[in-house]
Amino acid sequence: MNIEAVFVDRDGTIGGTGHFIHPKDFSPYSFSRDALQLLKDHSIKTFVCTNQHRISRGEATLDDFYKEFQSYGFDDAFICPHTSEDDCHCHKPKPGMLLEASQKHKLDLTKTVFIGDVGSTDMLAAHSVGAMKVLVLTGWGQGSLNQYRENWADIDPDYVAENLLDAVKWVISKSNHPNR
Template sequence: MGYKAVFLDRDGVINEERKDYVKDVSEFKLIEGSLDAIKLLKEKKFLVIIITNQSAINRGLLPVENLNKIHELLKIKLNKLNTFVDGIYFCPHTPEENCHCRKPRSGLLLKAAQEHNIDLENSLMIGDSQTDILAAKNAGCNSILLKKNQKLVDIVREFDS
């Protein structure tokens, strides 16, 4: 029996989504309450894993170094709240590359599950698009679709561990 996890999409769930991609730390704007939601999930004893498509990398718009800086900033902000995420997994590929890791495929969730001993059947993906929901279904875990104007923290407050 593995651990229970909550997989979170990044853009549109933790931070504001941009049509032209989040390419730099200056463009990384947190959604109100998203860090509190992660802290609540950790307090409820869930593993928290971020799963994010970042095709801007292979489109030549986002250097991996910039993505790493964005994720370091996120970790620093979480650390200030005495919390953390257990992992961040990203797919750099464009849809045309037809990889196994880009959502809606389940590659990143399966990799995270293997590396963290996650019980997918008793875990959950929260995302703001159908690709997130399909990735969860393809990995054999439950999902919640975040509606427009709905905040992650409002959903997480209703969770039982």
């Protein structure tokens, strides 16, 4: 398959605990930078796709997050600053950020992969646009797969990965991109 891009959730997928951590205090997992570089080495675009409602509370700014994601080498970042009660179109599980990325970068979302740790947001958003779904077991992943599975019971991930690096290796195995 020609995978055009990979979307990656932040909290619990790239690093952290699944809870909000300000960008100045956030640390990626030891393998996350290698995983993102592996996608770049295979000419696969990478986009972060994250809900960050603390922005609407004034606890961080969009710029704080953009600078963080730029330092990891993402091609672009799609950030929802709203709360789930704001009834916006971008807060996962709604597909607004994915649709925005599709328009901005001319992507066929059925040729993309979403890697995240929350079934009821990440996996549902990916499913709604036909993207492949990879659930990582870091962050909220174990809970999503076990005690909160009923929240997304009708959706199956395409792959369950130990972590972001495992997920990226799976994506590359499914991609026909040459290693450049």
